[in-house]
Amino acid sequence: MTNRREFLGTAGWLAMGAAAGMPALARESAAAPTWAPYRKSYAIDGLSGPDLLYFAEDDPMYADALKAVRECGLTSVMTTAGPQGRFWYTNEQFAETKQRIADWNAKIDKHADLMMLVRNRADLEKTRRERKLGVIYTFQGAEPLGEDLDRVTLFRDMGLRVLQLTHNRRNLVGDGCMEPGNAGLSKLGNALVERLNAEKIVVDLAHGAQRTIREGILASKKPMLISHSGCRALAPEAPRLVYDDELKLLADRGGVVGIIFWPYIRSQGQQVAADVIRHIEHAVKVCGEDHVGIGTDLGTTPAKITPEFEKENLEMIKDMIEQGIFEKRDPKLYLFPPDLNVANRFEVLAGMLSARGFPDARIEKILGGNFARVMGEVWG
Template identity: 50%
Template sequence: MNAAFSRRNFLAMFGSVFAAALLPASIARAVSIGKDGCPGANLPTRIDSLGGPGSYTDDTSAPLSQESLTDAAKSGLSAVNLTVSGVGSYARNYDETIKNIAYWNAQIAAHPDRLMQVRSAADLEAARCSGRLGLIYGFQDATPMGEDLDRVDIFRDLGVRIFQLTYNRRNLVGDGCLEPGNAGLSAFGRKLVEKLNERKALVDLSHAGERTTLEAIEASKVPIAISHTGCAALAPLPRNKTDNELKKLADKGGYVGIYLMPFLRSKGQPMATDLIAHLEHAIDICGEDHVGIGSDGVISPIAVTPEFKKKFADEVNERRKRGISAPGEDPEVYTFIPDLNRADRFARIAELLSARKHSDARIEKILGGNFARLLKDVWRDS
C-alpha cells in the first residue's frame, strides 16, 4: 500500500556476539559462534522481500531508535528488501530517492555492527553470518529514472539491486494495476527490462498491471519477482495477482512474496488465517520453491491509539487525493494483521505453517530460502 518507505524509519537488526547480550534468551541462544567465527552460523535465512525495521509512528528524519533496534533483534530477519525510491511523481522522485539513499547510508555508517548494505549474494550470506540485518535497496516505481536509462547505472552504483517497474498508476515503463486500459509494457519498458537484465538487477512486478506483468515476465531473460502481493483467486482486488500471472512467473523460475495487507480479503480486516490461505494457494499454483513473504510492513508492532488512527486515516485520504490508493484501502482496515502484530511474526508464521503440516524444509524456503535463491540466480556474483 505505502507510497514509499521513507515514512517508516527502517531499522537495523542485531549485530554480533556483543549484541546477543541485549537479546531475549531464546534469540541469544541462537546467536552462537559457529565455524570460522561466524556469530550467525546457526541462524536460518530469514528475508522479508518487501519490508523493513522501524515503527509506523517513527519520525522519518530521526536517527534509528533503540526501541526499534530491539524489535528488529526479535524479528529474526537476516535481510529485507528496503524501499528507497519515491513513487508516482516524476517531478520529485529522483531527488527524493537520492535523499533516501543518503539517509540509509548514514544509518549504516552509524551502526556498522547492526546493519550492512547488501549488493551481492556474498553480502547476503555475510549479513546472516555476522548477525547484522542486510539492507537490500529497492525501488517501488521506475519514476526516479525519468526518461534516462543511464540512471540504472547511477542507482546501481549507489547499491540499488531491486527495481519495481510501476507503482499503481501508469508511468513511461508500463501500466500499474489501477490503470483501466491495462496497456502493458511500453517500448521504453522493454528497454529497461533488457538493461536491468544486463546489469544483473532484479525486476519486481508487484504493483504492475496484468499485461505489464505478463509481458515483463516474457521479456526478461532471467527470473522475476513479485515481491509483495496476494492471490486474486482468493480476493479479486487489483493489487492481487491472477493464477495465470503466478504460474507464468514460477515457470520461469520467479518468486512471489505474499503480503500482510488489507488486500488478503475483499472486505474487512485480514487475519493470520487469511495469510496462510494465500500462501497455500500460491504454493498450489507456483510450487513450494517459488513462494515467500513480502510483508509490506514495519517490524515493530503497532499500537492502535487515537493518534495512530488519525495518522492512518489521514494517509489513506491523502493517497486517494493523489490517485494512488488501491481498492481495499480503508481507514478502518489496517495495514497489518492483528494476530501477527508482533516483532517476531516470522516465527509465528512458521508455527502456523507447521500446524498445517507443512514440512520444516518447505517452511525454511518460504521464510527466506526461496528469495535468497532468486537473488543469487539473478545477481550471479555481481
Template identity: 50%
Template structure:
C-alpha cells in the same frame, strides 16, 4: 527511516490467534506465539518491508527502539524502499538522498546492519545474524527517461526495481489503470538495461498486461515482492493464477503481503495470510513463494493517534489518485495475531502446525528469495 510523507505514499499505504481448519479463532492474548525451532539459523527475508517511525522527521536517525527491534526480529534480509512513488519531479534526487540516509545508518550500526549487494552478502547476514539491507524502488520514476541512471543507482547499491506503482508511468501501466496497456517501448529498454546490470525486476503493483509482458521480456527471473492471490480475493493489487504461474515458470518468486487485500472486508488475520500462501504454493510450487510484508518491522500500537493518522493517509492517497480498492479507513496495515517484530517466527510456527515441512517453511521464509537474488545479483 520513514518520515511522515514517505509513510503516506509507500507500498499500499502502508498474543497469536488460534488457527485451525483454515480459519482464525478469537484472539487469545495469554497464548504464547508458536515457535519454530530452526528459526534463528534460517535465511529469513522480507521481500518488502520498512524500518522507521511514521512520526519521525525527514532524515531523522533511527531510534534505539527501532534498532533493538531490528536486531531482535530474526530477519536476515529486508528489501526496503528508497525514493518516492508516483512522482517524477525530484524523484532522482530524493532516491539518492534516501540511499545516503540508509548508508549512514549502516555505518552507524555495523553490529546490526549489513549492506547487501550480492549472494555473498546474503550469506554473511545470515551467518553473522545481522540484518542485511537491500535498496529497492517501488516505482521506476527516479530513473526518469535516462537509462544511464540505472548504472548510477547500481553503483550506489540499488538492487531491485519495481517497474510501476499503481498508476501509469513511462514504463507501463500500473494495476489501477483501466486501459491495461502493458509495457512501453521505453519499458522494454529499461528491462534490457536492468538485466544487463543484474538488477532484479519487481512486478508488484503492475497492471496485468504489464506483468505478463515484463515476465516474457526479462532474460532473468523476476519477483512480485508483495501481493496476494486474486483467485481468493479479487483486487487490483492481487495477482491472477496466470501471473503467479508465469513468474514461477520463469524461475522467479512471489511474495505474499500482510495487507488488507487478503480478505474481502475487515481486518486480515494470520489465517487469511496462510490461505494465500497455501494457494500460491499450489499454483507456483514451494520453490517460488516467499513473504513481502509491505509492513513496518515494528509492531503496531493501535492508538487513537495511529487510527487518526491512518484515516488521514487513506484520504490523502485518494486525493492523489493512488489509492487501490480494498484500502479502508478502518482496516489497518498489520495483522493483529502477527503483531510482533518476530512475526516471521510466529508465522513459521503456524505453518508447521498446519503440517508444512521445515524444508518448505525455510523456503517460504526466505530461502526462495535468497536463491533468486543470488542468481540475479551474482
C-alpha cells in the same frame, strides 16, 4: 534524509510509524507457536524497511525502532529508496533519491553491528550467518531513472539491487495495476528490463497491471520477483493481486511471488494471519513451494495502538478507499494483521505454518530461501 512527517504521511508506511506492540494482540502473537530453525534460516521480507532509517536519533521512536531491528530475526529486507508512486521526473527528485541513499548508507554503517547493505550473494549469506539485518535497496517505480537508462548503472553503484517497474499508476515504462487501460510494457519498459538483466539488478513486477506483469515476465532473461502481492483468485476485486495464469508463468520462468500482509488479501473485514496463510497455501498450489515468499509491505517495528494512531490510521484508510486502492469497505481496519503485530512476525508465522503441517524445508523456502535463490542467481 526523509523526515518523520514525510515518513508518516506516505501511504503504506503509516501503520508502522509508531513503536512497541499492541498489548493484548502482541501477547496473543507471542503465545503462538514459534519455529525452532528460524534463527538459522533465511528470513527475507520482499518489501519492508528498518524504521530506524527514517528517524533521527533524537526522535522518541528511535530507540524502539532500534529494538525492533534486534528482535525481528530477519536476515534481509527489501527497502524502498523511492519513489512509491510519486511522479517525480525532475532534477530535484533525482538529487533527493541520491541523497536519501547516501544518508541511509551512512546510518547502516553507523550500526554495522546490527545492519549491513546487501550488494551480492556473499553479502546475503553473511546476513544469514551473522544474523545481521541486510538492507536491499529497491525502487517502487522507475521514475528516478526518467528516460535515461544510464542511471541504472549510477544507482547500481550506489547499492540498488532490485527495481520495481511501476507503482499503481502508469509511468514511462508501463501500466500500474490501477490503470484501466492495462496497456502493458512500453518500448522503454522493454529496454529497461533488458538493461536490468545486463546490470544484474532483479526485476520486480509488483504493482503491475496484468499485461505489465505478463510482458515483464516474458521480457526478462533472468528470474524475476513479484515482491509483495497475493492471489487474485481469493480476492477477485483487488487489482493489486495477481491472477493464477501470471503466477504460474512466473513460476515457470523461475520467479517468486511474495505474499503481502495488507487488507487486499481479504475481500471484507480485518485480515489476520489465517488470511496470509490461505494465500501462501494457494500460491504453493499454483506455483509450487519453490516460488513463494513473503513481502509484508510493513516496517520492522510493530505498531502501537494509541488514540492518535487510530485517528491517523482511519483517515489514511478512508483516503485509500476513496482513491480506489481498496474496494468499498469498513475503513476501521489496519494495514497489518493484528495477530502478527510483533517484531518477530516471520518466526510466529513460521510456527503457524509448521502447526498446519508444512515441512521444515518448505517453510525455509517461503521465509526467504526462495528470494535468496533468485537474488543469488541474478546478482552472482
